Amino acid sequence: MSNDTPQMPGRHILLITFGTIAALIGWDLLSDYNEGVEPLHVLVELTVLLLAASMFGYVLVRMIQGRRQLNQMHTRLDSVQTESRQWRERYQFTIRGLSEAIQEQFEIWQLSKAEAEIALLLLKGLSLKEIAAVRTTGERTVREQARAIYRKAGLAGRSELSAFFLEDLLLPDPEAIPDRE
Structure with a gap:
């Protein structure tokens, strides 16, 4: 994200x-003004005052916008979490x-417990970086375990692993397909 994040430190x-x-x-x-100071001095101070007040207003507006964005994100997250829970x-x-x-297929492929966990996270x-962080291990280790999963399963990679389990879920309902005769 950019510097415009709702939680920008220092605002x-x-x-x-x-x-x-x-x-x-x-x-x-x-x-x-009450002491009758030179007009140029007053003008310089007035300019600095306007600049400081403008920056105060700018930062205040950005904080309000950031708070709104944060509230919108929380609302959206709550909505998605509710929808996910309902599903x-x-x-x-x-x-x-x-x-x-x-899990049965993982057993058929003879995946170790760690490999099965990584396979689920891949699905x-x-x-790989996120999996390494979740499992508190190195990305290289996860990469090697993923290769072992693909080798044991006889698959070329992540997309084939996903397709292995999900391909049949995407079949259309034969009743819903119109007759073309």
Whole structure:
């Protein structure tokens, strides 16, 4: 992400700094004005005041936008999590059966426990780097274990591993296909 992330560190410090500068210069301007200080001096201080106030406003707006983005992300995440939970509840029996079938196939392929775990993470779409982080091991180790999985299964790689388990799930319903006779 860019510097525009909702949690950019230091925004509160910038807000306080620019607010303090603007307030102090404003106070100094009032006292200078009452004392009859040169107009050029007042103009310079007024320029700095406007700059500090502008930066205060800019940082404040960015913080508000960041908070809105964060709230939108949380709302979307909550929605996706709810939808995912509902889907899992609705298809719990199917998911359990598929999970058991996958485990049985792993046993047929004689995958070790670690290889079976990596194969599941590969099926879930995690990268080798992410799998290494989840398993607190090196990426090179995960890569070698993935190669062993593909070799034992007689598959060329990740896409064939996924296709092995998912290909038949994508078959169309024969009843839903219109007759072309």
